[in-house]
Amino acid sequence: MTTSSESPDYRAINHANWESRVPVHAASDEYRLDRYVAEPGLLSEIVEFDRERLGDVTGLDVVHLQCHLGNDSLSLARLGANVTGLDFSASALAHARRVSAEGGPHVEYVEADVYDAPDVLGTHRFDLVYTGIGALCWLPSVTRWAETVVRLLRPGGELFIREGHPVLWALDDPRPDELVVLAFPYFETDGVHFSETETYTEQAGPIAAPDIVSFNHGLAEIFNALWSAGMDITLFEEHATVPWNPLGPAMEPIGGGEFRLRERAERLPCTYTLRARLR
Template sequence: MDGRESWIEQNRANWDDRAALHEAAGYGIDALVVDRTRISGEVAQDRDRLGDLTGLDVIHLQCHLGTDTVSLARLGARRTVGVDLSPQSVNGARAIAARCGESIEYVESDVYRAREAAEGDFDLVYTSIGVLCWLPDVAGWARVVASLLRPGGRFLIRDDHPMLMAVGEDASDGLRLEQPYFQRDEPMTWDQQGSYIETPEGAPPMTHTRSHQWNHSIGEIITALLEDGLMLDSFEETPYSAWCPWPDLIEREGDRWRLRESPDRIALQYVITAHLPR
């Protein structure tokens, strides 16, 4: 097993633990089960960009527990497929979809093997929030996205901005650039308990605490998509984050977070839409 495969396997084990923790925390699952018209906040903020999915074939890459995948199905998709590398996530997603009354296909695969793992072509490839940082090679990712789309098919990604990823975790003395902005061969490696949500009392402990991440610049991401034949439709950077990276400097606005002072100093998130020409 080479270095890259080893890193992906360690991330797979780490996400198995995270999936168990997130299910124990609730993760907004019960609200989707109770209200069959409800969609997740992540999908809701891009509902206008997604448009009417009635009769379309949709694939969700790095779907985790599938709360966004359920939401895509509820926007009218004819066929909805979720792909994730973590078997614990995939099993959890299948159970959640059944509770929500949605017929969704879930496939266990890392992103780079998604073309071989998922049958058919798709009208929409969707991926959102905290996704690209787990992938070592953005060019290989873009090739998979393009290969999954049928001519005329669309692509949407919303994710943490690489500027956010480059800022250090300790912001007690202000924002400091400590991590690479551009993609590197070697990952940034972390060894820590917990996840990006508060650990609930009685949750199973994480036993696979080591994980690896890579940053990818905006230029690298857009160029990779263009080089694989996609045409850019829109690109937006926002001062809002889906989570709270620096508690001393950031405040909550509904389900979003932004810098307390001068929030226009840094982009925290971006969204790209593109399509594969007919």
């Protein structure tokens, strides 16, 4: 891995990276695309994890920002929501549309940058904005993101997000001694450049576009952005687990697709779930 604070065109760099990940992810056991077609009742483990916190979404107009291959979007639709998935990767959306068409129910998928969502989809037309794991770290401004969410929501609408904890994003790569070391920014910066030849799923070889630009956002920055945009936080929970293995042998699987630290898991907040309502 190499790092740099310079990010002259974060979107182009990250778009190329995600397009190169798509064929690997689509073929992986982790994303289980063929199972979603074969099993009409299958829900993603991400949605299952938060199903009680999410509550009844039947009949709600939901937009899933940064939806990637659409597993969570489809799962929300299978729970009864009217779902629109938005992502900037055309190839990812092609897979998502195929799975929706073959396995049902229908999800509308739209290609656009997350910051452009209100202009592309229309303003104040959704009851719920949903965002899943590993989304905010690709966005340079959490304030602009919060303003985007508010523009999408109807009065009284809600945001629901489960995301990687900013402490997790600040950690160094897995170490042989399994120490947990803070090495990267916790607070929002101009971005950190990484070059990673492998993605987080099993794969046959290196991805074609390994460069990425990542942005962390501290919890106070996220809370203040939402409050300033006109939202009230109604639920916030931190979790010691994460739905992938970010630290190699330092982590252990505990079922449901979740991992936690093998030793003294209480040391590390790995993810959080947040719900907020528009005033």
